[in-house]
Amino acid sequence: MPYPAPFRPFGVPETNDPDVQDDPKIELENDDLWKTFHKIGTEMVITKTGRRIFPAYKAKISGLDKKSKYILLLDIVPCDDCRYKFHNGKWMVAGKADPEMPKRMYIHPDSPCTGEQWMQKPVSFHKLKLTNNISDKSGAAILNSMHKYQPRIHLVRASDLLRMAYSPNKTFVFEETQFIAVTAYQNEKITQLKIDHNPFAKGFRENGGGRGKK
Amino acid sequence: MPYPAPFRPFGVPETNDPDVQDDPKIELENDDLWKTFHKIGTEMVITKTGRRIFPAYKAKISGLDKKSKYILLLDIVPCDDCRYKFHNGKWMVAGKADPEMPKRMYIHPDSPCTGEQWMQKPVSFHKLKLTNNISDKSGAAILNSMHKYQPRIHLVRASDLLRMAYSPNKTFVFEETQFIAVTAYQNEKITQLKIDHNPFAKGFRENGGGRGKK
DNA sequence: ATCTTTCCCACCTAGGTGTGAACC
DNA sequence: ATGGTTCACACCTAGGTGGGAAAG
Numbered sequence: 521m522p523y524p525a526p527f528r529p530f531g532v533p534e535t536n537d538p539d540v541q542d543d544p545k546i547e548l549e550n551d552d553l554w555k556t557f558h559k560i561g562t563e564m565v566i567t568k569t570g571r572r573i574f575p576a577y578k579a580k581i582s583g584l585d586k587k588s589k590y591i592l593l594l595d596i597v598p599c600d601d602c603r604y605k606f607h608n609g610k611w612m613v614a615g616k617a618d619p620e621m622p623k624r625m626y627i628h629p630d631s632p633c634t635g636e637q638w639m640q641k642p643v644s645f646h647k648l649k650l651t652n653n654i655s656d657k658s659g660a661a662i663l664n665s666m667h668k669y670q671p672r673i674h675l676v677r678a679s680d681l682l683r684m685a686y687s688p689n690k691t692f693v694f695e696e697t698q699f700i701a702v703t704a705y706q707n708e709k710i711t712q713l714k715i716d717h718n719p720f721a722k723g724f725r726e727n728g729g730g731r732g733k734k
Numbered sequence: 735m736p737y738p739a740p741f742r743p744f745g746v747p748e749t750n751d752p753d754v755q756d757d758p759k760i761e762l763e764n765d766d767l768w769k770t771f772h773k774i775g776t777e778m779v780i781t782k783t784g785r786r787i788f789p790a791y792k793a794k795i796s797g798l799d800k801k802s803k804y805i806l807l808l809d810i811v812p813c814d815d816c817r818y819k820f821h822n823g824k825w826m827v828a829g830k831a832d833p834e835m836p837k838r839m840y841i842h843p844d845s846p847c848t849g850e851q852w853m854q855k856p857v858s859f860h861k862l863k864l865t866n867n868i869s870d871k872s873g874a875a876i877l878n879s880m881h882k883y884q885p886r887i888h889l890v891r892a893s894d895l896l897r898m899a900y901s902p903n904k905t906f907v908f909e910e911t912q913f914i915a916v917t918a919y920q921n922e923k924i925t926q927l928k929i930d931h932n933p934f935a936k937g938f939r940e941n942g943g944g945r946g947k948k
Numbered sequence: 949a950t951c952t953t954t955c956c957c958a959c960c961t962a963g964g965t966g967t968g969a970a971c972c
Numbered sequence: 973a974t975g976g977t978t979c980a981c982a983c984c985t986a987g988g989t990g991g992g993a994a995a996g
Contacts, residue, residue: 565989565990567953567954568953568954568955571988571989572988572989574988574989605951652953665952665953666952679894680893680894682893702952703952703953703954704952704953704954704990704991705990711990711991714989714990715989715990718988718989718990719960719961719988719989720959720960720961720987720988720989720990721959721960721988721989721990722959722960722961722989723958723959723960723989723990724959724960724989724990724991779965779966781977781978782977782978782979785964785965786964786965788964788965819975866977879976879977880976916976917976917977917978918966918967918976918977918978919966925966928965928966929965929966932964932965932966933964933965933984933985933986934963934964934965934966934983934984934985935964935965935966935983935984936965936983936984936985937965937966937982937984938965938966938967938983938984
């Protein structure tokens, strides 16, 4: 696994509440859609003001202790040390990566909250945005265009953000959510998948009364 | 490639520290507008699914300790023991009040958060909704139609919702925010003020290209 | 030349308004 | 009859889409 877990794992004796039993699991709610994109090579647009990721990152969580409190986080880290280009219909390595900005943690806005509530319904990170603006103050993830990234989810058993760094935790990585950041789509198959599935792009669907595709 | 450290160590302010010096003050950001409504007799529509209050409740906070954490709450309590009716262009007492539902506290979604952040910019409760649906599960305030109410703000110095009950606090009441709950506007002067000032009602403005007022 | 980025736009989703007729 | 409540609706605000021209 190329993405080392950054935190202390669950199951380590906990001085605060040694009785808590949990074995957290996470799966993607919309795994099929992610895999459809992944097969072709997912691209995510980044802009100055920030653009959402699509498909949305939706997690189904299980195995938590109902009464304990958990914090859920997402970050996006580089997959490798390469810069890419899209050439002759394929993504190819095109040199060494540009310097990365320090990565931010996106705290799920419901955090902290009880295991029972986290497990109740799928958790969505749809408000997360991506940007190439290194001066961004809005909380968007700052990425380099034409670089490949991997989103990760971190689950922490802690009642308080202040105690997060010393609490049991587990990291979840889904390879089908890897993507290449772009300022404009390169692969028109990806463009078409976005148009087909993102409700906000309905205006570009052929059968949606939109203006079609040129 | 080294992944960035996921957690910066937080500074750990201790909010129960007896040394903390604060003298909280709150004023309404949009006091003029509230007073314009108050002079005529503010009405707020309540519906089954919940309706926002307008004007929005915007508070400017000062005098907090920058590093301590505070929780901000709003509740809406009956002004008196009366039921009202609108008769001959005036609000008049029309009997004894109906039984009230237990009142909920609306926790400002940013809570808890540092004094510095609360004071940084005016705090808005614009997402708060009013309803007459006693089965409401959405978090709206449940009120009786044709009764008079007073919103109140509560400021609590506490880092954690669980400690709220034992923490220093202060309540702020602005009489110009009193209103009578209605299912349909009674005073057409209030209707007109809402149309004139609420951007969502722009379609009803005479000079807005809307369909006018019949 | 070629490749990447920026900007404005028409077109959507999502949801907050009072209206006026219908309902109770 | 009277007066309060509900509902679908046209009309807005607010903001998320990719396109395509222009700029870098």
